[in-house]
Amino acid sequence: MPNIFRENEHQVIQIVQTLLHNTPDKTQITIQVLNEKIDLAILLDPKYKDNLDREYVIEELIRRYSVWIGQDNILINESGHIPWLTNERKKEWKYWHRYKQWQDKKLPWVALKALDDSTDRILGLLEDPERTDPWDRRGLVVGHVQSGKTGNFTGLICKAADAGYKIIIVLAGMHNNLRSQTQMRLDEGFLGYETHPDPDKIRIIGVGNIDSGVLRPNYVTNRTDKGDFSQNLAKVAGISPEQRPWLFVVKKNKTVLQRLHKWIHDHVATTTDYESGRKIVTNFPLLVIDDEADHASVDTGEQGFDEGVPDENYQPKAINSLIRQILHLFSRKAYIGYTATPFANIYIHEQAETKHEGKDLFPESFIINLAAPSNYIGPSRVFGVNEGENKRKDQLPIIHEVDDHNTDEGKAGWMPTNHKSGHKPYHESEFGIPLSLVQAIDSFILACTVRQLRKQGDEHSSMLIHVTRFNAVQTEVFEKVDEYVKKISQRIIRGIDNQDVLSRLKYLWEDDFIPTNIRMNEEVPDLCSESLPTWEAVEQLLPEIMEQINVRMINGTAKDALDYADSVGGLKVIAIGGDKLARGLTLEGLCVSYFLRASKMYDTLMQMGRWFGYRAGYLDLCRLYTTTDLVKWFQHIADASLELREEFNLMIDSGGTPRDYGLKVQSHSVLLVTSPVKMRNGKKLLLSFSNSLNETVSFYHDKEILEKNFNSLKYLVNKLPKPSAIPSRKGNTSENSNLNIERHYYWENISYTYVINFLEQYTTHKESYKVNNVLLKNFIEKMVKKGELTSWNIVLKSGGLLDRPVNISESITVYRAERAINGRHNDRYAIRKLLSSSDECIPLSNQEWEEALRLTIENAKKNPDKDKKTPTVPNGISTRIVRGKGIENISNGRPEEGLLIIYLPEDPNNLYPNSDIPFVGFGLSFPFSHLDEKVEYIVNNTEWEMNYDSSI
Structure with missing residues (x-):
């Protein structure tokens, strides 16, 4: 009802x-x-x-x-900054207080307090808008995908307006629908009225219902499809020195930004700079909020440097150039980028600058990592947490892996992986679409029905179908999906010829929805909802629900966003799209996702993950239908994302700067994190492996290479002195180890030359882009010249396959380690993880082990996306920090000491050809280092296009 x-x-x-x-x-x-x-x-x-x-x-x-929130963490460069934000200054703030009162209706108190605290921190890191001498602050706010970044910068805008910022420009994506959606959110949260080109049609909304009298900021852009900054708006807009701030919400579009720059230059810049002769704005402090700051804003060209001095005549790419030109017009300005995937921003050179544009957009002043509430459903919640040895825990039971969309290794079928714009999707099923998509649509129908029965019917419910980036192919998919939905709607609503449909829905209910609800109530009761209604109640409500579901193709117009705001009651929509859906645009109440798009780029995948976010009261109804490969990659990036956040927190403790974080991101062993650009020839990446673990997870099964790698291990072992047992220290004892330590072999204080020789003889798989024997060898040699990584500890570990012994030498026998396959590949044996979670602890003293555990526990408290259980073993990040830095006032660090760990992995259930020759896998664990040594890695254009590039 x-x-x-x-x-x-x-x-x-x-x-x-x-x-x-x-x-x-x-x-x-x-x-x-x-x-x-x-x-x-x-x-x-x-x-x-x-x-x-x-x-x-x-x-x-x-x-x-029940919601709790970790703490925000900030890397700060205080150069040129004067602290200014005090409680006294905040007493008379009005924009913020009405926004806070409005949010109080929707947010748990702890989330509202966190919003207040984080926006205070961000604003305080900018400059006082009443400070009259020139200043320039540039920062980056890193949130989580679909975690509430818009709500955060809306709160920041309210506070900035209260503090005295007069011109506020929000750069809102590249498409009309995203710009319009952002304008609507700011209409509600900041302006308090519905922006419209016709003043007679403006109505009070959002915060305006709390106070619409004195608080009425000026607007220039509006929420309509043609509401971006235009020639007509430029003619009528005029800035006057008054109390009310001005809000601009604009696309990152060359023409729009050129108009805005020209208007500011001609009408607002009233002062001439004495030294340069440039017209500048001195009487209005500027705040620029760059939403999705890693997209389009970053200069994809490559500025030259002569002995560290940038080429001032270099011409950046258009969008980057225009954003910088607008900033360059103001003597007092602040720029803040918001994104969940900051990696492209990190590649910006911190010294890049030109005469015409001024400084580049590197976040030199600060980077803040926003904490997510405990009810945020992020990558580690959905895809679980890696426990080592190919084991994961806490993956939500909402993922359905699909393979009926293509055939012949992705070269044919309904939606082959590498299809072109002229592809005609055909499927032999009676519905004309894969049965997995039929089930996904049926799941959405059931989810909408249950939400109605749970009194969530006036909230929006959405389904995402993202299978192609080509509009023509999307149209074909839309027609078939719309046909299917209309057909079953007629049968259910009329109650005629509906037995097949109802039987299929009932089977899905009993086979999937009921067991999933039970399991989630057992495993994540704090995130799950109540028990399900009866099937009879669901069946009775189905006709009413089917009348409300509509199918829509998202093509980038403002109307796509407007329907959510203007619908009476909850909109129930199946959205079919590609790039327009992949970044920024919020799908309200997303319940079911059918997702086939392939990319190996971290930022592209994360932004495509529209299913992350908040699912209060209906998480057990959510479903993700995707491919096995994409599940693998999302698991990969879930682990890497968690690791990078932990690295970030540890950098704060060690006094790091935004540049330090940039180096860590660039050097990550998993993430070739963002397309460097559509380059003509090649792109040089400078990588540092300090404070990282690099382990082989892909192995050739070619006999010649297998023998070569096995011989490299035998040569190493036979050249080494007599091994000793692994030290009986905390963490290395049998009760904390997967095997008795007597089965392992250990060498201490070994010259780096042994490791270099091993790497020279070993061949890493071509798919291991950064775990590359040549790169790793070159890096070690560079560090040795600086006095680090000169001495090594080497561990040869046995596994649990006691019926698979391998003789390495006359006196050394080890057992193969069981590692399940990670996807089936014709050219390799792939695993998820080689090392055990405690392997990197082996060289630690008891005191070092305790310190590493302390750091691990402290870090765990800051990450709501992780398991709430207190860690009992140090993680690799903390271990490497302690090894490199030591313990304050207790022990010195050992940056000269590396760690090589070797296993012989095997999946006994999937033996490859030549399995009589063991696979040899290794992990190189590099300690923390203050040095900035890097090695050069060149990636060609074809490699990027095939493995990492995206049109997004």
Whole structure:
């Protein structure tokens, strides 16, 4: 039935939240306390009691008060900065207070406090807008995909306006729908009225319902499809020295930015710079918010440097150039990029500058990592956490791997991997689409139905179908999906010839929805919802739901975003699209995703992951249908993303700068993180392996290479002195190890030349782009010249396959280690992980082990996306930090000491040809180093196009 009592319950929830706001210890909020506060709310208005679903209200309040948030972490460069933001300065703020009051209706108190704190930190790292001498601050805010970055910068804009910033420019993506969506969000959260080209059609919305009198910022752009900054708007817009700030929401489009630059230059810049003769703006402080800052804003050219001095006549790419030119017009300015994937920004040279554009957009002042609330569903929540040895834990049971979309290794079928724009998708099923897509659509129908029964029917529900980037192919998919939905809608609504449809839906309900709900209530009860309704209740409501579902192709117009805001009740939409859906555009209430797009670029994949975000009350209904390869890559980047955030936190503790973080990102062993550009010949990447673990996970099964690599191991072992046992230290004992230490062999204080010789003789697989024997050898040799990595500890570890012994020498026998395959490949044996989680701890003393564990635990507290259990073994990042830096006032670091760990991996269930010759896998663990030594890695254009490039 419709949710006719929903507003009644929302009013009670809001009142109870207000009554509980000042409760110092939220853990003391029990069901009894909630019932008492509900009774008080009813006393305020007896109408609240009418048909009140008290159980629903209590469940919603418990959910809100169960949320917790880690802390934001910041890398700061204080050069030129004067602290200014005090509580006294904030007393009279009005824009922020009405935004806070408006958000209080929707956010848990802890999330609202976190928003207040983080926007205070960001604003405080900018300059005081009342400071009259020239200043320039540039920062980067790193959030999570679909985690609420727009809400954060809306709060920041409100505070900036209160503080005195007069011109606020928001760079909102490259498409009309994203610009329009951002404008609408700012209409609600900052302006307080619905922007429209016709003043008579403006209506109060959002924060305007709290205070629409004195607080009325000026707007130039509006929410319509043609509402971007244009010639007509430029003619009528005029800046005057008044109290109210001006808001511009513009696309990152060459023509739009040229108009905006010209208008500022002609109408706002009233001062001439004495030294350069340039016209500049001195009377208005500028704030630029760059949403999706890694997309289009970054200069993809390569500026030359002569002995560290940049070529001032270099011409950057158009969008980057125009953003910088706009900033260069102002003597007092702040630029803040927002993104979940900051890697392209990190590649910006920190000294890049030109005469015409001024400095490049490198975030030299600060990088802040926003903490996500515990109810945020991010990559590690969806795809689980790596436990080593090919094991993962806590992967949500919502992933369905599909393979019926193509045949013949992706060269034919309904949607082959490398299809072209003229492809005609054909499938032999009766529906004309793969059965996996049929099931995904059916899952969405059931999800919408259950959400209605859970009183979420007036909230939006969406399904994403993202299978191609070509508009013509999207049209073909749209027609078939729309035909399927209309056909089953008619049968269900009319109740005629509907038995096949209902039987299929009931089977999916019993085979998938019920067991998934049970499992999620057992494994993640804090993220899961109540038990499911009965099938009878679902079946009865299906006709009503089918009347509301519509299929739409997203083509980049503002209308795509407007429908969410303008719909009465919850919109239920199946969105079919490509690049327009892949970045920035929020799909409200995304329940089901059918996703086939292939990319190995970290930032592209993460931005395509629209299913990350918040799924309060319906996480158990969400489904992700995707390929095995994409599951593998998302698991890969989930681990790498978590590791980079931990690295970031440790850099803060060691006094790092934004540049230090850039070096770490560039050198990551997993992530060739972003396309350097569509280059003509090649692109040089400078990589540092310090403070990293590099392990082989892809192996040739060619007999000649197998023998070569095995001989390299035998040669190494036979040249080494007599081995010793692994030291009986904390973490190395049998109870903390997967095997008895007597089966392993250990060498200490070995010259680097042994490791160099091993790498020279070994051949890494071509798919191991950074775990490359030549690169690693060159890096070690460079570090040796600086006095580091001169001495090595070497571990040869046995595995658990006791029926598969391998004789390395007359006195040394090891057993192969079981490592399951990671996808089936004709050219290689691939695994997810070679080393065990505790392997890097082997060289640590007991004190070092304790210190590394302490760092690991501290880091875990900062990451809500991780398991809440307290770690019991140090992670690799903390281990490498301690090895390189030592312990303050206790022990010195050992940056001269590297660690080589060797296994013989095998999947006993999938033996490859020549399996009588063992695979030899190694891990090189490099300690933390203060040195900035790098090696050059050249990637050609074809390699990028095939493996990493994207049109996005």
